[in-house]
Amino acid sequence: MSANTPAPMEMESRLMDMLDLRHPSLDRVRKAAGQGEQPDKIYAALRQHWITKQAPVMFVRQEETEEICRYVRQYGGEALQQVMRTADEVVSGTFLFRFPWDMERTRVPVTFSGLVDWNHVPDRDVEWSYMLNRHRYWIALGQAYLLTREGKYAAVCCQLMEDWIDRNPVPEHSSPNAIPETGTLAWRSIEAGLRCVNWIKSLPYLLGGPHMTPRLTAKVLVSLHEHAEYLASSFSGWKRISNWGVLESCGLFMVSVFAPEFRRAPLWRQLSLQRLEETARLQVLQDGIHWEQSPTYHHEVLNCYLDVIRVACQEAIPLPEVVIQVARKMAYASLLEAKPNHRQPLRGDSDDNDVRSVLTAAALLFGDAELRFGGYDQVDYDNAWSFGIEEVRRYAKMPLSAPTQISHGFEHAGHYIMRSGWDEHAMYLNFRCGPLGGGHGHADMLHIDVHAYGRDFLTDLGRYNYSEHTPLRRELKCCRAHNTTLVDGVDFTEVTGTWAYGRIAHPSGTRWIPGRDIDYAEGSHDGYFGLKDPVRPIRKILFIKPGFWILIDTFISGELHSYSQLFHFAPGKVCLDGDSGICRTENGKGEPNFAIIPAEPDHLRAGLHTGTLSREYNWAEPHSYVEYERKGTKVTSLMQVLYPLAPGDEQIPVVEKVPVCRYTGEPASDEDVLAWRIQLPASLRTVLVAVCHHAPAGPLDSYVVEGNQIFGEVVVINQGLEESEIIVVK
Numbered sequence: 001m002s003a004n005t006p007a008p009m010e011m012e013s014r015l016m017d018m019l020d021l022r023h024p025s026l027d028r029v030r031k032a033a034g035q036g037e038q039p040d041k042i043y044a045a046l047r048q049h050w051i052t053k054q055a056p057v058m059f060v061r062q063e064e065t066e067e068i069c070r071y072v073r074q075y076g077g078e079a080l081q082q083v084m085r086t087a088d089e090v091v092s093g094t095f096l097f098r099f100p101w102d103m104e105r106t107r108v109p110v111t112f113s114g115l116v117d118w119n120h121v122p123d124r125d126v127e128w129s130y131m132l133n134r135h136r137y138w139i140a141l142g143q144a145y146l147l148t149r150e151g152k153y154a155a156v157c158c159q160l161m162e163d164w165i166d167r168n169p170v171p172e173h174s175s176p177n178a179i180p181e182t183g184t185l186a187w188r189s190i191e192a193g194l195r196c197v198n199w200i201k202s203l204p205y206l207l208g209g210p211h212m213t214p215r216l217t218a219k220v221l222v223s224l225h226e227h228a229e230y231l232a233s234s235f236s237g238w239k240r241i242s243n244w245g246v247l248e249s250c251g252l253f254m255v256s257v258f259a260p261e262f263r264r265a266p267l268w269r270q271l272s273l274q275r276l277e278e279t280a281r282l283q284v285l286q287d288g289i290h291w292e293q294s295p296t297y298h299h300e301v302l303n304c305y306l307d308v309i310r311v312a313c314q315e316a317i318p319l320p321e322v323v324i325q326v327a328r329k330m331a332y333a334s335l336l337e338a339k340p341n342h343r344q345p346l347r348g349d350s351d352d353n354d355v356r357s358v359l360t361a362a363a364l365l366f367g368d369a370e371l372r373f374g375g376y377d378q379v380d381y382d383n384a385w386s387f388g389i390e391e392v393r394r395y396a397k398m399p400l401s402a403p404t405q406i407s408h409g410f411e412h413a414g415h416y417i418m419r420s421g422w423d424e425h426a427m428y429l430n431f432r433c434g435p436l437g438g439g440h441g442h443a444d445m446l447h448i449d450v451h452a453y454g455r456d457f458l459t460d461l462g463r464y465n466y467s468e469h470t471p472l473r474r475e476l477k478c479c480r481a482h483n484t485t486l487v488d489g490v491d492f493t494e495v496t497g498t499w500a501y502g503r504i505a506h507p508s509g510t511r512w513i514p515g516r517d518i519d520y521a522e523g524s525h526d527g528y529f530g531l532k533d534p535v536r537p538i539r540k541i542l543f544i545k546p547g548f549w550i551l552i553d554t555f556i557s558g559e560l561h562s563y564s565q566l567f568h569f570a571p572g573k574v575c576l577d578g579d580s581g582i583c584r585t586e587n588g589k590g591e592p593n594f595a596i597i598p599a600e601p602d603h604l605r606a607g608l609h610t611g612t613l614s615r616e617y618n619w620a621e622p623h624s625y626v627e628y629e630r631k632g633t634k635v636t637s638l639m640q641v642l643y644p645l646a647p648g649d650e651q652i653p654v655v656e657k658v659p660v661c662r663y664t665g666e667p668a669s670d671e672d673v674l675a676w677r678i679q680l681p682a683s684l685r686t687v688l689v690a691v692c693h694h695a696p697a698g699p700l701d702s703y704v705v706e707g708n709q710i711f712g713e714v715v716v717i718n719q720g721l722e723e724s725e726i727i728v729v730k
Contacts, residue, residue, distance in 0.1 A: 142205025193251030288333030293437025433523025452644030492527025
């Protein structure tokens with residue numbers, strides 16, 4: 001027996017104090033305790049009660065187990081294979097964290113030849129230990145046991161349960177946002193919350209088997225009680241605004257529902273629902289985006305809300321209305337921001353995750369046809385276990401419809417999505433001009449992502465990991481790691497550490513004007529107002545539907561400065577033509593491609609470089625990026641056409657600057673207005689775009705571009721053989 005393991009009579013006494021023996025379902029336990037039975041008989045009665053009780057159902061119905069197993073064997077695909085691989089590895093003492101929503105995945109397996117070191121930190125990355133202590137792999141072991149009926153999976157899971165409980169006593173004093181004072185890595189409060197959910201999802205797979213002994217059942221229940229008390233006492237004002245608060249409150253709620261037999265369960269439920277209401281009110285912006293500006297943590301929070309809603313609906317537990325409303329709003333934000341390949345952007349501290357599992361769950365809970373459109377064709381592996389076979393069948397019959405919105409502006413978060421449609425080969429650009437988002441945010445003001453014809457072209461570079469000693473971590477948070485602009489090589493937001501910042505840029509001047517034929521977005525920031533000679537950068541983007549974008553970066557200053565644009569490509573071959581400045585991908589025959597076409601290459605210096613991209617935590621790979629530079633004073637602009645090419649297409653537009661006159665006939669200054677001609681390939685169509693650097697204030701601000709008189713700040717002219725169409729965008 002471990003030194004930390006309570007003696008039988010001590011555990012019995014603690015358990016009797018924790019349980020409300022007046023609970024009507026505890027008759028057998030109450031009688032055994034009242035008759036002075038030995039602890040093992042009390043534990044046996046308690047285990048039998050937990051096996052046979054009808055409520056709460058929580059995450060799996062015993063009578064549906066065989067049907068669920070048949071379903072996931074047939075439709076589980078890669079998810080099923082991943083679960084079995086993980087279970088087999090853990091049986092052999094090997095740990096590799098790679099489930100899709102693992103917050104910090106690993107690439108190098110760690111094997112223990114004896115007992116697991118629950119405080120092990122490989123390569124100075126403490127996140128590994130946190131992942132180890134979240135116990136997501138216990139779910140895999142339990143599912144592998146039910147799928148194969150091989151006792152080794154249940155035996156190892158139960159051994160790990162007992163070992164962890166014996167060697168990781170709850171700290172005497174909670175530490176709300178760091179490692180507890182005891183020095184153990186197992187008891188950060190966020191791990192405690194996540195662990196509660198993972199244990200409660202695992203236990204139904206094991207309770208009916210011989211390896212989950214009565215004594216271990218009692219030990220697990222005592223530990224869950226300790227977890228709940230720990231979570232109840234470790235909340236703070238900081239937790240209300242942090243994703244930690246949601247993850248912990250979800251864990252506390254799950255214990256209160258799973259074990260209503262505990263005396264303190266009503267209090268835990270009240271606390272958890274109150275905290276979930278507060279976090280929903282504080283953490284999610286009006287447009288549905290989580291304020292921390294990381295899709296990964298947006299979805300972690302949303303997954304917790306969805307779990308809570310599902311269990312509350314199943315058990316007829318009233319929820320604060322704001323939790324339901326916010327969860328639905330977050331799900332719609334996920335739907336409207338997802339790329340055409342169903343994956344979330346890499347913005348902030350995020351990985352390249354598929355969001356369909358989240359939208360599948362949301363569609364089931366809200367009965368929503370548009371969310372159903374964003375989900376999987378059929379219920380996926382994890383949701384099948386969580387919702388049960390009847391919900392699997394209901395999902396198959398649910399109607400689905402593409403969202404009525406195509407392009408969308410998240411004006412509170414500062415994200416602007418331009419897309420051509422809802423098919424998987426649609427054009428997609430995501431423009432970012434919003435608040436930093438705290439520690440998980442990156443210095444990415446004015447960043448863009450571009451996806452077209454089913455492929456990423458311009459991308460964020462990800463997060464790599466959270467280790468302070470890893471230089472790449474800080475590099476990927478900095479301005480140069482994003483598709484944005486720099487002035488004199490100075491960062492507009494200063495990254496000083498893994499979680500720390502110095503000077504922070506704030507967004508300004510954002511405009512979002514969606515339209516039938518053209519979407520328009522504009523943004524600026526104050527990141528260079530502190531220079532000796534302040535500079536205002538302005539990015540303007542026009543989506544000429546259905547097929548390409550015009551990007552104009554303008555810098556307003558008093559003196560001479562050097563201006564840079566950075567464009568980071570997804571992995572693949574990229575070439576740069578030194579004369580034209582055209583940078584384009586060189587994917588294989590039958591693959592889509594993408595070109596960046598500068599309007600004034602003679603004024604630019606262009607360079608193609610190699611960098612590092614991280615699409616998943618702890619994974620890095622090479623990629624290419626191009627940097628365009630130009631010097632200028634007063635008003636300086638750099639304009640490019642961003643042009644996706646469909647598979648088989650080779651020709652790109654011809655782009656050139658054109659002169660502009662005032663309506664009186666005098667030449668207009670570049671400091672007032674600029675115009676460009678875009679001759680589309682294999683087409684009789686020409687697009688002219690004129691951009692004025694200030695809003696028209698009088699008649700002299702009416703200009704003439706190739707015979708077309710215009711009056712507006714941003715104007716597009718579609719020239720055909722017979723007539724021209726003039727569109728005043730702004």
